[in-house]
Amino acid sequence: MKxxxxxxxxxxxxxxxxxxxxxxxxDEANLLGAYTSLGNxxxxxxxxxxxxxxxxxxxxxxxxLRWFGESAMPILKERFPQLFANYAxxxxxxxxxxTIIHPEVRKLYSGANCPNFRFxxxxxxxxxxxxESSRKMCDLAHGFIVGASKLWCEEVNITHHTCxxxxxxxxxxxxxxxx
Amino acid sequence: xxxxxxxxxxxGPETDLNLxxxxxxxxxxxxxxxxxxxxSIAEKxxxxxxxxxxxxxxLGVIATQANQSHSVxxxxxxxxxxxxxxxxxxxxxxxxxxxxxxxxLVSALIWFAEPGTNVSDFxxxxxxxxxxxxxxxxxxxxxxxKALWIADVTKDPDFPRWKAAERSRLHAGFxxxxxVSNDIVAVMEFFFRGAVEPNESMLSIMSQIGTQVGRVVExxxxxxxxxxxxxxxxxxxxxxxxxxxxxxERAVAVHCLRPDSRFAVLFIDLDRFKLVNDSLGHTAGDTxxxxxxxxxxxxxxxxxxxxxxxxxxxxxxxxxxxxxxEEMQHDLVATDVADRVQDELGRVIEIDGxxxxxxxxxxxxxxxxxxxxxxxxIRAADLAMYRAKTEGRARVEIFDASLHQAAMQRLALETxxxxxxxxxxxxxxxxxxxxxxxxxxxxxxxxxxxxxxxGEFVSPLEFxxxxxxxxxxxxxxxxxxxxxxxxxAKWQGEGPExxxxxxxxxxxFKQFHQxxxxxxxxxxxxxxxxxPSTVRLxxxxxxxIRDADKTVEILKSLRALGVxxxxxxxxxxxxxxxxxxxLPFDTLKIDRSFVMALQQESGGREIIRTIxxxxxxxxxxxxxxxxxxxxxxxxxxEMGCGYAQGYFFSRPLDEPDALRLLxxxxxxxxxxxxxxxxxx
Numbered sequence: 001m002k003x004x005x006x007x008x009x010x011x012x013x014x015x016x017x018x019x020x021x022x023x024x025x026x027d028e029a030n031l032l033g034a035y036t037s038l039g040n041x042x043x044x045x046x047x048x049x050x051x052x053x054x055x056x057x058x059x060x061x062x063x064x065l066r067w068f069g070e071s072a073m074p075i076l077k078e079r080f081p082q083l084f085a086n087y088a089x090x091x092x093x094x095x096x097x098x099t100i101i102h103p104e105v106r107k108l109y110s111g112a113n114c115p116n117f118r119f120x121x122x123x124x125x126x127x128x129x130x131x132e133s134s135r136k137m138c139d140l141a142h143g144f145i146v147g148a149s150k151l152w153c154e155e156v157n158i159t160h161h162t163c164x165x166x167x168x169x170x171x172x173x174x175x176x177x178x179x
Numbered sequence: 180x181x182x183x184x185x186x187x188x189x190x191g192p193e194t195d196l197n198l199x200x201x202x203x204x205x206x207x208x209x210x211x212x213x214x215x216x217x218x219s220i221a222e223k224x225x226x227x228x229x230x231x232x233x234x235x236x237x238l239g240v241i242a243t244q245a246n247q248s249h250s251v252x253x254x255x256x257x258x259x260x261x262x263x264x265x266x267x268x269x270x271x272x273x274x275x276x277x278x279x280x281x282x283x284l285v286s287a288l289i290w291f292a293e294p295g296t297n298v299s300d301f302x303x304x305x306x307x308x309x310x311x312x313x314x315x316x317x318x319x320x321x322x323x324x325k326a327l328w329i330a331d332v333t334k335d336p337d338f339p340r341w342k343a344a345e346r347s348r349l350h351a352g353f354x355x356x357x358x359v360s361n362d363i364v365a366v367m368e369f370f371f372r373g374a375v376e377p378n379e380s381m382l383s384i385m386s387q388i389g390t391q392v393g394r395v396v397e398x399x400x401x402x403x404x405x406x407x408x409x410x411x412x413x414x415x416x417x418x419x420x421x422x423x424x425x426x427x428e429r430a431v432a433v434h435c436l437r438p439d440s441r442f443a444v445l446f447i448d449l450d451r452f453k454l455v456n457d458s459l460g461h462t463a464g465d466t467x468x469x470x471x472x473x474x475x476x477x478x479x480x481x482x483x484x485x486x487x488x489x490x491x492x493x494x495x496x497x498x499x500x501x502x503x504x505e506e507m508q509h510d511l512v513a514t515d516v517a518d519r520v521q522d523e524l525g526r527v528i529e530i531d532g533x534x535x536x537x538x539x540x541x542x543x544x545x546x547x548x549x550x551x552x553x554x555x556x557i558r559a560a561d562l563a564m565y566r567a568k569t570e571g572r573a574r575v576e577i578f579d580a581s582l583h584q585a586a587m588q589r590l591a592l593e594t595x596x597x598x599x600x601x602x603x604x605x606x607x608x609x610x611x612x613x614x615x616x617x618x619x620x621x622x623x624x625x626x627x628x629x630x631x632x633x634g635e636f637v638s639p640l641e642f643x644x645x646x647x648x649x650x651x652x653x654x655x656x657x658x659x660x661x662x663x664x665x666x667x668a669k670w671q672g673e674g675p676e677x678x679x680x681x682x683x684x685x686x687x688f689k690q691f692h693q694x695x696x697x698x699x700x701x702x703x704x705x706x707x708x709x710x711p712s713t714v715r716l717x718x719x720x721x722x723x724i725r726d727a728d729k730t731v732e733i734l735k736s737l738r739a740l741g742v743x744x745x746x747x748x749x750x751x752x753x754x755x756x757x758x759x760x761x762l763p764f765d766t767l768k769i770d771r772s773f774v775m776a777l778q779q780e781s782g783g784r785e786i787i788r789t790i791x792x793x794x795x796x797x798x799x800x801x802x803x804x805x806x807x808x809x810x811x812x813x814x815x816x817e818m819g820c821g822y823a824q825g826y827f828f829s830r831p832l833d834e835p836d837a838l839r840l841l842x843x844x845x846x847x848x849x850x851x852x853x854x855x856x857x858x859x
Contacts, residue, residue: 037218038225086331086374092348096373099267099293107226119295 001043002109006035008079009049012071017056025052038109043135062139062165069143073151080104090152091127091177094145095119117141125179131171136164138171145175154178234384237265238391245391249402252289254395258367258388259291266381268371269296270349272305274317275365282312284321284366301347301370304340315339316354317366324363326355326382326389331374344370351375355385359397367392412494414465415472423493423501427553430505434546443513443545445502446560447475447520450538450572452498455530457726463530467537468498470528475500478523479516486512501557510545517541517575525573538573540564548578562586593649595631596642600654604630607662608831611840612683612802612824615816620841622681622715624824625663626831627655647689656690657699664707664714666834670841671709677841683715683745688722692729697736704742711741715766719747723762734763745802750790760797767794771805774825777814784814791819 013022026033029048035041054064077084083101087093093101102114115137118130131138142158149156155178162168241258248254259271271291274284286306292298310318315338320327332338332352333345344350354368367389410422418426430442449471456464475492479502483490489505502520504513521539528535542563550556559578562585567576599605609623629637646652667682690696704711716737723730723746737744745766750773769790776783787803794801803815806825815823829840 036214038221086350086376092373095348099269100371100373100375103267104226107229108222110225110229121297 001041001046002037002112003035003039003041004037004109005046006033006041006049007037008072008075009046009068010035011075012068013053015075016071021056025049025056028052028055040111065137065139066143066146069140069145070147070150071143073144073147077151084151087152089177090145090148090154090156091175093148093152094127094129094175115141125176127175127177129173129175131173132164132169136171138163138165138173142173149177230380233265234381237261238384238387240265241388242391245395248395249399251396251399252287254392255287255289255365255367256291258392259289262367262369262385262388263291263293266369266371267293268351268369269293270298270301270347270370271367272302272369273365273367274310276321276363277309282321284310284317287365296372298347298349298370301340301343301349304343305368308340316352316368320354320356320366321363324356324358324361326353326386328353328377328382330376332370334374348372353377353382353385355382355389357389357396358393359400364393364396415469415494417472417476417500418491418493420493420495423491423495423503424553424557426491426503427556430503430546431550431553431556433505440505441507441510441546442503442505443507443510443543444556444560445504445513445517445520446542446544446557446564447500447502447539448541448564448568449498449524450540450568452537455535455537459530459533459535463533463535466530467528467535468494470530471500471524471537474523474526475502475520478519482512482516482519486515488512488516490516501560510547513543513545514575514577517543521573521575540567540572541575542567542578543575544578549580558586559583589645592637592642593645596629596645596649596651599629599631600651600658602633604633605655605658606630606833607659607666608833609666609837610824610831611829611837612681612822613828615812615820615823621679621822622683622713623667623837624683624717624831625659625666625685627659628831643687647687650689652687652689653693656685656687657703660684660700660703661706664703664709667713668707668709670838671713673838673842679713680841681713681715681743682709683717685717685747686722688719691718691722691733692726697733700737700742701740704740712743715743715745717745717747717768718764720749727761731761731763738763738765748804750786759793764799766800766802769801769803769820771825774803774805774811774815775807777811778808784818787815787820788818795819 010022013025022033026049029045029052031045031048050061050064050068053068054061057064057067059067083104084093087096098116098119102116105114106112115131115133115135120128120130122128129141131141138160142160145158146156157176157178159174159176161172161174163171240261241254244257244261245254248257255273259273263269263271269292273287273289275287277283277285286308288306290302290305292302310321312318313322316327316329316332319337329335329338329352331350333341333350335341338344338352344352349370349372351371351374352368354366356363357365357367367385410419410425411417412419427444430440433440434442449467452464452467455467472494479490479492482488486504486508488507491503491505493501493503495501502516504516507513520541524537524539528537542560542565544550544556544559544563546556548556548559550559562583563576563578566585567574570576606628608626608628610626611620612622612624613619614621627639627643629639629642631637643652646655663682663684667680671677671680686696693699700714700716704714718734734744743765744763745768746762746764747768748770749767750770767790769787773783773786773790777787791801800822801820802822802824803811803820804824806812806815806823806827808827811825812823812827832840
């Protein structure tokens with residue numbers, strides 16, 4: 001996993017719980033914690049930190065991941081404003097994830113292993129999003145979408161019709177923006 | 180901290196610790212900021228490098244494909260997809276220049292949409308709309324010749340398709356020209372879901388891609404031109420033989436599969452085209468051909484609509500045109516079309532102020548004609564045309580099996596004719612020319628006879644035309660001259676009374692116009708040893724028509740040598756009396772048809788009288804041909820005709836018989852009476 005994720009995670013934790021909490025989490029997770037954005041680090045380190053945050057928050061890991069995704073959005077927007085410019089809605093932003101956001105991420109972080117989403121727009125306005133990854137991080141995507149909607153001051157409902165974390169082959173989320 | 184210590188009291192261990200902590204935090208923050216900045220610099224550098232590499236990769240992929248591709252459509256499709264995939268832009272589309280208006284772009288109906296994107300509204304609009312120069316994204320590219328980027332087309336004041344773009348949720352757009360040299364042949368445009376600020380480095384790569392794609396277009400244009408030039412006639416811009424044969428072969432193949440699909444071939448040959456070319460010059464001939472082509476095209480367009488047949492018109496070469504009629508509803512279509520063509524070509528054509536009348540001989544062969552391939556059908560139509568021509572021109576003939584039979588016979592005749600000289604199948608016969616006042620033989624006319632393969636005699640009427648067409652006449656004519664002069668030399672050597680005996684030798688059109696004709700005459704005379712004044716070359720009027728100045732020059736040279744020249748078959752050709760006096764003939768030969776007409780009330784007598792008066796005023800001698808009866812001879816003599824030849828005196832004889840006749844010399848009155856009695 002790219003170092004930049006750890007950096008953003010650190011920012012989220014520090015903003016929510018103060019700067020010392022990250023140090024404590026690192027201690028709890030028994031990690032050295034020197035992360036540079038361009039470096040590559042083990043997914044296990046991220047999982048350990050997530051477990052520590054979940055424990056501290058009294059949440060499930062899934063909820064902690066959603067919290068991280070949602071809190072990360074404003075930080076990502078500060079850090080990469082050009083990725084957020086030019087979208088009229090969070091829906092457009094979400095739809096651009098495969099075609100512009102992830103390609104941009106790959107440009108910045110060579111070798112980044114970004115997931116590919118499948119989108120299908122329905123007549124009723126819902127957006128179905130399919131996800132498949134050995135990381136099973138559909139909850140991070142969930143959090144990102146909620147965070148993005150907040151950036152555009154929009155309300156969104158997300159339903160997980162199938163989920164790899166509940167023994168399904170793939171995840172299928174239905175995203176509904178309120179008009 | 181040391182300075183503080185020196186100036187003030189000891190702040191105490193707790194305060195000192197806070198101060199150090201503060202400083203450490205500052206240092207940490209500074210380091211963190213520096214790290215973020217270093218990361219950001221590294222990220223930007225890597226991003227630029229990555230982008231550049233990807234762009235070069237894209238350019239490389241397209242350049243490679245451009246090197247291999249032979250189809251413009253193929254490279255356009257490839258490029259659309261490659262650009263969409265490399266850039267992530269969801270929709271690409273191509274405009275091409277309207278062939279009838281270089282300032283208008285029309286959709287090439289070639290587009291690409293990333294799977295999963297629903298841009299059908301915009302794709303439909305892109306394919307339907309035309310863009311004049313200067314209007315919209317593609318029109319502006321056409322105007323400036325430069326790539327253009329619009330950050331958000333839905334907010335652009337000059338993007339007519341903005342509503343469709345909005346419906347398809349497309350915002351950013353760029354377009355670039357496909358260039359051949361400096362000419363724009365197409366404009367490619369791409370669109371993206373979000374708004375994107377212009378990226379100059381990407382636009383620059385796109386411009387280079389436009390040039391690469393242009394190379395394929397240029398190659399295709401050159402290939403198309405080569406193929407077009409190879410299959411079209413440069414003078415009339417019509418399809419040529421190669422093109423026509425291709426179509427005909429296809430028609431033959433289709434007919435093979437679907438015997439009910441009928442087609443016909445018309446072989447059109449202009450009558451008297453050569454006359455126009457020779458008399459008015461090649462430029463006029465070319466003008467005539469262009470005019471004829473335009474008329475043919477117009478009338479065939481009409482006929483195609485009327486008969487619902489598929490029509491292909493081609494110029495095979497010279498004054499030969501062919502028409503292929505396919506999908507004919509009935510066989511009469513072919514003759515209808517042929518009749519219409521003749522009507523149209525029959526109207527007067529004005530060339531350089533001259534009124535020219537032309538007509539066409541047309542041969543028709545249909546898919547019902549027995550054939551194995553396209554060449555058989557063309558040959559059949561050609562044969563039918565040939566029949567039309569020989570049957571009096573301006574006619575339409577339909578191929579039938581008897582034509583084929585005749586053609587085969589002709590081919591056999593030609594084969595035998597080619598070997599005849601070598602085999603010594605030709606012999607000369609001699610017909611005496613008699614002085615009507617003294618009844619003495621003054622000379623002979625040499626007449627060729629062909630004993631085909633050593634067997635039966637073939638009439639000169641049957642083979643002289645063929646010898647003319649094949650050019651064999653030149654060799655045959657040269658042999659006749661050598662042979663006749665050798666005979667003359669022999670006869671003159673028989674006695675002093677024969678010293679002035681003359682030999683008349685027919686010279687054909689082709690022979691006369693050989694560049695070395697004069698030389699060959701001199702050589703033949705020299706070789707034989709006869710005096711040039713005893714040689715009479717007989718030339719028909721038609722020989723003199725082509726290039727009158729040259730004819731006069733050759734005739735004068737012959738006269739200067741002392742050779743005498745006769746105009747053969749006078750009164751049957753085209754020459755006008757007005758220029759007869761320019762031609763230095765010394766003898767006119769009255770055609771047999773006028774002599775035959777003497778006993779009828781059809782004006783033969785008046786014509787002969789006129790010719791005799793004309794000859795007298797031009798100081799020419801006159802020889803009448805075809806004198807068959809004593810009445811002919813008496814009347815000719817009475818009218819003042821000096822010489823005659825014909826069956827009354829003698830049919831053409833072989834050399835020994837002719838010599839015997841000569842040795843008998845003069846025809847006495849008793850001889851003449853006997854001759855008359857024997858004929859009666």
